[in-house]
Amino acid sequence: MDAKTARIGFIGFGNMAQAMAKGLAEHANVAGDRITACAAHYDKLQASCAALGATPVHTAAEVAEASDLIIVAVKPHMVVDVLAPAREALAGKAVVSVAAGLLFDFYDELLGQESHHLSTIPNTPIAVGCGVIACEQKHSLTCDEWDTFTQLFSPIALIEPVAGNLLSTASAVAGCGPAFAAMFLESLADGAVKNGLPRATAYRLAAQMMAGTAQLHLAEGTHPGAMKDAVCSPGGTTIKGVAALEAAGLRNAVISAVDATLQ
Ligand SMILES: NC(=O)C1=CN([C@@H]2O[C@H](COP(=O)(O)OP(=O)(O)OC[C@H]3O[C@@H](n4cnc5c(N)ncnc54)[C@H](OP(=O)(O)O)[C@@H]3O)[C@@H](O)[C@H]2O)C=CC1
Numbered sequence: 001m002d003a004k005t006a007r008i009g010f011i012g013f014g015n016m017a018q019a020m021a022k023g024l025a026e027h028a029n030v031a032g033d034r035i036t037a038c039a040a041h042y043d044k045l046q047a048s049c050a051a052l053g054a055t056p057v058h059t060a061a062e063v064a065e066a067s068d069l070i071i072v073a074v075k076p077h078m079v080v081d082v083l084a085p086a087r088e089a090l091a092g093k094a095v096v097s098v099a100a101g102l103l104f105d106f107y108d109e110l111l112g113q114e115s116h117h118l119s120t121i122p123n124t125p126i127a128v129g130c131g132v133i134a135c136e137q138k139h140s141l142t143c144d145e146w147d148t149f150t151q152l153f154s155p156i157a158l159i160e161p162v163a164g165n166l167l168s169t170a171s172a173v174a175g176c177g178p179a180f181a182a183m184f185l186e187s188l189a190d191g192a193v194k195n196g197l198p199r200a201t202a203y204r205l206a207a208q209m210m211a212g213t214a215q216l217h218l219a220e221g222t223h224p225g226a227m228k229d230a231v232c233s234p235g236g237t238t239i240k241g242v243a244a245l246e247a248a249g250l251r252n253a254v255i256s257a258v259d260a261t262l263q
């Protein structure tokens with residue numbers, strides 16, 4: 001399988017699948033006509049496929065037949081029922097799951113020990129080429145399929161293999177994290193609006209600040225504590241804000257959020 005020509009299928013075409021397809025089409029040079037998808041509601045699917053030049057089909061088996069690499073992107077509790085009728089068509093194809101909590105042993109049992117599968121957790125920023133895909137280290141893709149998968153997705157996501165027992169924790173940070181980060185972004189803007197800044201300006205400033213702070217850490221590897229210290233002038237305004245965040249329990253709230261996703 002060649003990453004330049006591989007056909008990609010999505011079984012389920014909701015928020016996560018569309019983010020991946022958009023990232024591939026708009027940031028990784030994957031032509032829309034290489035993408036096929038199915039979903040529960042065909043009219044809605046037609047509209048979302050049209051936006052990318054992708055092909056809508058009615059069943060998971062049709063997706064499998066039309067594709068070399070198939071992304072399973074329905075809700076975890078639906079995977080068994082949706083994949084069962086497509087089992088034959090999936091045989092010998094590369095199956096990449098994004099369903100939370102479904103690991104190697106689950107797919108080995110569902111698809112058979114000869115099947116080629118990989119369990120992952122991506123995140124929605126992949127739509128703009130800034131995603132993460134945490135992958136279970138143990139998988140049964142061939143070397144060629146793994147290479148194709150990484151060549152396709154590494155232009156739009158950091159691909160991070162982790163042990164199976166840590167995939168849910170990685171998911172809390174990378175998969176759920178965009179929701180937590182968006183809450184921080186919104187809260188920061190609320191504070192600014194409360195003090196008179198127009199809403200749109202507040203979102204623009206907060207979003208660019210968050211992107212820039214993350215870029216600074218990624219580029220220089222600076223410890224987050226040192227990044228904070230570099231902003232806090234003695235007796236200045238930032239340390240007063242830091243103290244207010246600590247008084248409100250920011251650190252404990254975030255750690256509890258990670259714990260909550262794992263329960
Ligand atoms: N959202 C996220 O940020 C992340 C999600 N995930 C995982 O991605 C998966 C999808 O989540 P998400 O995209 O958020 O959920 P959505 O509800 O947005 O998407 C689910 C998709 O499944 C489709 N579907 C439902 N029933 C069937 C069926 N019988 N046959 C084919 N397709 C069907 C739905 O169709 P229709 O649209 O017509 O209703 C929809 O397109 C989950 O397993 C989740 O754990 C993983 C990491 C991050």
Ligand SMILES: O=C(O)[C@@H]1CCC=N1
Nearest residue numbers: 100121171172175176
């Ligand atoms: O909320 C969820 O279950 C999925 C998994 C990671 C992000 N969204």
